[in-house]
Amino acid sequence: MTISELSLCxxxxxxxxxxxxxxxxLSFSLKGGEALVLTGPNGAGKxxxxxxxxxxxxxxxxxxxxxGGDPERTPGEQAHYAGHLxxxxxxxxxxxTVIFWRRFLGSIPQGAETALEALGLLHLADLPVAYLSxxxxxxxxxxxxxxxxxxxxxxxxxxVALDAASVARxxxxxxxxxxxxxxxxxATHLDLGLEGAKTLxxxxxxxx
Amino acid sequence: MAxxxxxxALQRFHAYANPARFMALSSRLVAPLWILSVLVLGAGLxxxxxxxxxxYQQGETVRIMYVHVPSAWLSMFGYxxxxxxxxxxxVFRHPLSDVCAKSAAPIGASFTFLALLTxxxxxxxxxxTWWEWDARMTSVLILFFLYLGYIALxxxxxxxxxxxRAAAVLALVGAINIPIIRYSVVWWNTLHQPASVFRMDGxxxxxxxxxxxxxxxxxxxxxxxxxxxxxxxxxxxxxRVRNLRLATAGAAAEG
Amino acid sequence: xxxxxxxxxxxxxxxxxRLGGGGGMAVFFFLIVxxxxxxxxxxxxxxxxxxxxxxxxxxxxxxxxxxxxxxxQADYEDGSLDLLTMGPLxxxxxxxxxxxxxxxxxxxxxxxxxxxxxxxxxxxxxAYPPMMAAMLIGTPALSFLGAIGAALTVGIRRGGLLASxxxxxxxxxxxxxxxGAADAAAGGFSGEAGRQSLLLLGAVALASLVLGPLGxxxxxxxxxx
Numbered sequence: 001m002t003i004s005e006l007s008l009c010x011x012x013x014x015x016x017x018x019x020x021x022x023x024x025x026l027s028f029s030l031k032g033g034e035a036l037v038l039t040g041p042n043g044a045g046k047x048x049x050x051x052x053x054x055x056x057x058x059x060x061x062x063x064x065x066x067x068g069g070d071p072e073r074t075p076g077e078q079a080h081y082a083g084h085l086x087x088x089x090x091x092x093x094x095x096x097t098v099i100f101w102r103r104f105l106g107s108i109p110q111g112a113e114t115a116l117e118a119l120g121l122l123h124l125a126d127l128p129v130a131y132l133s134x135x136x137x138x139x140x141x142x143x144x145x146x147x148x149x150x151x152x153x154x155x156x157x158x159x160v161a162l163d164a165a166s167v168a169r170x171x172x173x174x175x176x177x178x179x180x181x182x183x184x185x186x187a188t189h190l191d192l193g194l195e196g197a198k199t200l201x202x203x204x205x206x207x208x
Numbered sequence: 209m210a211x212x213x214x215x216x217a218l219q220r221f222h223a224y225a226n227p228a229r230f231m232a233l234s235s236r237l238v239a240p241l242w243i244l245s246v247l248v249l250g251a252g253l254x255x256x257x258x259x260x261x262x263x264y265q266q267g268e269t270v271r272i273m274y275v276h277v278p279s280a281w282l283s284m285f286g287y288x289x290x291x292x293x294x295x296x297x298x299v300f301r302h303p304l305s306d307v308c309a310k311s312a313a314p315i316g317a318s319f320t321f322l323a324l325l326t327x328x329x330x331x332x333x334x335x336x337t338w339w340e341w342d343a344r345m346t347s348v349l350i351l352f353f354l355y356l357g358y359i360a361l362x363x364x365x366x367x368x369x370x371x372x373r374a375a376a377v378l379a380l381v382g383a384i385n386i387p388i389i390r391y392s393v394v395w396w397n398t399l400h401q402p403a404s405v406f407r408m409d410g411x412x413x414x415x416x417x418x419x420x421x422x423x424x425x426x427x428x429x430x431x432x433x434x435x436x437x438x439x440x441x442x443x444x445x446x447x448r449v450r451n452l453r454l455a456t457a458g459a460a461a462e463g
Numbered sequence: 464x465x466x467x468x469x470x471x472x473x474x475x476x477x478x479x480x481r482l483g484g485g486g487g488m489a490v491f492f493f494l495i496v497x498x499x500x501x502x503x504x505x506x507x508x509x510x511x512x513x514x515x516x517x518x519x520x521x522x523x524x525x526x527x528x529x530x531x532x533x534x535x536q537a538d539y540e541d542g543s544l545d546l547l548t549m550g551p552l553x554x555x556x557x558x559x560x561x562x563x564x565x566x567x568x569x570x571x572x573x574x575x576x577x578x579x580x581x582x583x584x585x586x587x588x589x590a591y592p593p594m595m596a597a598m599l600i601g602t603p604a605l606s607f608l609g610a611i612g613a614a615l616t617v618g619i620r621r622g623g624l625l626a627s628x629x630x631x632x633x634x635x636x637x638x639x640x641x642x643g644a645a646d647a648a649a650g651g652f653s654g655e656a657g658r659q660s661l662l663l664l665g666a667v668a669l670a671s672l673v674l675g676p677l678g679x680x681x682x683x684x685x686x687x688x
Contacts, residue, residue: 056545058688076549085542090366091481092474103470105550124457130366131457144546328582338582341506349498356491363482396502 006032006068006151008053008075008183014061015048022048026062028200032151032181035174035197037188044203046187047083050154053185054081069151079152084160086141090130094121094140097129098147106148115147118173120166134161142170145177153177155186227444230304234437241437245430252423260420272330274420278428279323283351286316286432290358291383294376304440306372307447309379310362311439315432317355323348343397347390354382368447467552468560475564486530486568490576493526497580508585515584516594516645522580523573523598524634527605530569531630532623534561534613535683544617548687558679562603562610570602586645593657594645597664601641604668607675608633614682640664 013026022045030036038046051057053064055076066075088097098112116122119139124132132140138161145153153174159167171192174184178194186192256274263270290312297305327345328338339345358378365371479486500518501511538544547557577598578591586594612630616622640663647657 054545054549056548056687073551077551079549081545081549083542083545085540085545087542087546089474089478089541089543091478096477100470100474101546104467104474104552105546127453127457131453133457136457337508337585339585340508341501346498346502353491353495353498360488360491393502397506399505 006066006181006183008152008185009065009067010053010062011065012062013049013052013059013064015045015052015057016060017048021060023202024061026200026202028198030183030185030198032068032183033178035178035184035186035194037186037192037194037197037199038202039188039199040202046202047156049202050081050083050156050185050187053152054079054154056081066152075152078150079154080145080148080150081154081156082142082145082158083156086137088129088137088140091128093126093128094132095125097140098143101144102147105144105150108148112147115143118146118169119143120169135163135166138162139166142173146173151182153182153184153186155184155188157188158186159188159190159192227304227307231441231444234441238434238437238441241430241434245427245434248423248430249427252420252427255420256424261416266334269330269333270417272326273417274424276323276326276330277421278425279319279326280348281425282428282432283316283320283323283348285429286312286319287351287354287379287383287386289436290316291379294379297372298376298380303447304444306368306376307440307443308436309376310372311436311443313355313359313362315435315439317352317359319428319432320348320352320355324352341397343394346393346397350389350393351386354386358382368450464551464556467550468556471547471552471557471560472564475561476567479564479568486572489526489530489569490572492529493522493573493576494580496522496525497583500584512585512587515581515586516590516642518584519577519580519586519594519645520598520638520641523577523602524605524631524638526573527569527602527609528627528630530565531609531613532616532626534565534610535617536613536622539617544683544687548683554680554683555676558610558614558676558683562606562675562679565609566603566606570606574598574602590645593647593661597641597644597661600661600664600668601637604637604664604671605634607671607679608637610675611678611682614679614686617683617686636667637664640667 007029009027009029011027014024015022015026022043026049028036038049040046048057052059053075055074064075066078069075069078092100094116095112098115102108102112112125113122116125119142121136121139121143124136129137129140142158158170162170167190171194174186174192174194178184184194184197252274256271260271262268290309293305293309293312296302297309324345327348331340331345332338358375361375361378362371365374497518500514504510504514535544538547548554550557552560574595578595581591581594609626609630611633612626615629616626619625640660643660644657644664647660
């Protein structure tokens with residue numbers, strides 16, 4: 001796998017939402033094994049940038065390129081996006097949810113145990129999602145990152161609703177992902193404690 | 209009466225409304241009730257199909273009546289049970305009355321459907337059509353809609369306590385509305401001269417038909433009660449499973 | 464890609480069965496609308512027979528509309544729609560999977576219920592086969608055209624009503640040719656008029672199989688990004 005030769009570049013990105021220019025002239029580049037932490041006040045565009053990287057939001061100006069990835073697929077199709085919404089169906093069981101993601105996102109036939117194990121949900125596998133607590137739902141949502149291997153993780157406030165133990169668990173998974181040459185872009189208020197992570201502060205120019 | 213010795217009727221009622229006691233009591237009742245229903249229905253069917261005279265006007269088709277009339281009776285009885293249980297549930301907040309109302313609905317709806325179906329089968333030789341919009345059939349059809357709406361409401365609201373409240377209100381509003389609907393349908397029907405329509409209740413019933421009809425009525429009612437108990441037991445167990453699962457998720461959250 | 468398509472379709476069917484809502488309620492609505500008709504215009508059998516094909520189709524359109532707003536809205540609200548656009552499956556095929564799921568859980572049950580309701584309206588016996596054929600051909604068009612309306616209004620509060628207004632005009636050809644097929648048989652015309660209606664209905668359905676996914680995917684892109 002040539003995952004370590006990947007690099008994600010954003011050149012001169014701009015984002016316009018509802019007639020307002022959220023940010024302009026944003027550039028960064030990220031190599032395999034590197035993490036980028038987005039900081040800045042509310043409304044600075046952290047979520048918008050993540051959605052643009054995921055291909056969920058149109059790029060007003062500039063470009064996003066993934067070099068060394070699968071040329072047949074857009075950067076968004078090689079990324080995981082974990083936003084504020086959990087994308088869970090209450091009437092599906094925990095294991096059904098993960099199996100669906102594996103089949104739909106990764107065309108992988110079976111097997112959900114590793115992902116559930118990694119997020120500490122294996123003992124709840126057969127429970128309908130409706131019975132889970134907020135933290136358990138969040139963890140299940142994040143199980144997607146492990147269930148379907150993709151080089152880029154785009155995380156929007158991933159620690160919301162997680163207790164200290166679960167945050168530590170997530171941090172371990174993130175480090176593992178970086179160790180395998182993956183990339184992480186995360187927006188967070190919390191200091192995640194990722195050593196060597198780059199930081200991008202958004203909203204400096206609109207601080208007035 | 210034995211009831212005189214025990215504290216009060218209300219306390220007795222509360223005691224039986226306790227799900228655990230209900231499960232213990234009903235587990236002993238279900239089997240005998242099944243046997244009794246089958247025996248009475250068997251006897252009723254034998255009289256209805258073999259040992260009763262054909263009607264001088266309708267011939268053999270009159271035998272449909274032995275299924276149709278009890279079904280029609282149970283369609284109303286079922287709604288009555290549902291509405292009564294709903295009222296008790298709203299006033300006394302007993303979990304079992306919700307269970308009873310919820311369990312009665314699909315059974316009542318099934319008997320209503322059976323009444324419509326047999327009415328339609330009976331109508332074909334009588335009227336030359338499978339369906340005739342006469343006041344009686346139309347009222348039963350509307351009753352069927354009320355049942356379906358009630359069932360749909362239960363199915364849509366996830367949380368049992370909230371669903372029970374809402375469904376109880378609907379059942380009671382329905383119970384108040386049924387006479388009004390019935391009256392309006394009769395009024396609508398008389399506007400449209402039901403000239404040649406055969407009256408289903410018939411002017412008179414030969415005494416030889418009364419025995420099978422009575423047996424079938426009792427048998428159907430026994431069957432209804434048996435099914436109701438079975439469904440209530442299933443519902444209580446379903447709620448236990450739900451609580452266990454919630455507990456599983458909760459325990460995992462703490463651990 | 465096939466696996467992703469089937470996974471999505473299977474998930475939608477599973478959700479429909481578990482929630483029990485959608486299809487069952489559409490059939491219930493269909494039934495109740497049809498029953499209101501004699502109460503409105505009177506129980507005259509000849510009159511009912513005359514309006515039966517048209518009324519059955521109109522009620523079927525309305526019942527199919529009723530379930531449309533949840534087609535993408537539920538996935539939008541819980542964030543699943545984001546994921547559906549990030550998979551290997553092109554958005555057009557996502558729309559196809561959703562529309563096929565909608566047809567299987569709503570359109571097909573409505574078609575199955577239709578003959579029973581025909582009895583209530585005293586539909587002439589010879590009209591049943593062409594009506595059923597027309598509904599089998601026409602209902603997929605309802606799901607596929609409806610997908611465009613549902614995609615256009617996704618994320619809009621009370622979009623369901625708006626979707627109905629947008630989609631109903633597109634349903635007109637289905638209604639005209641669908642009723643035409645049954646009416647020709649009921650009216651005792653030669654088979655030619657009915658056959659023509661069925662063929663035209665087939666053409667409309669085929670066109671909607673193409674138009675629905677393209678339009679639906681374009682609408683989703685416009686709405687989401």
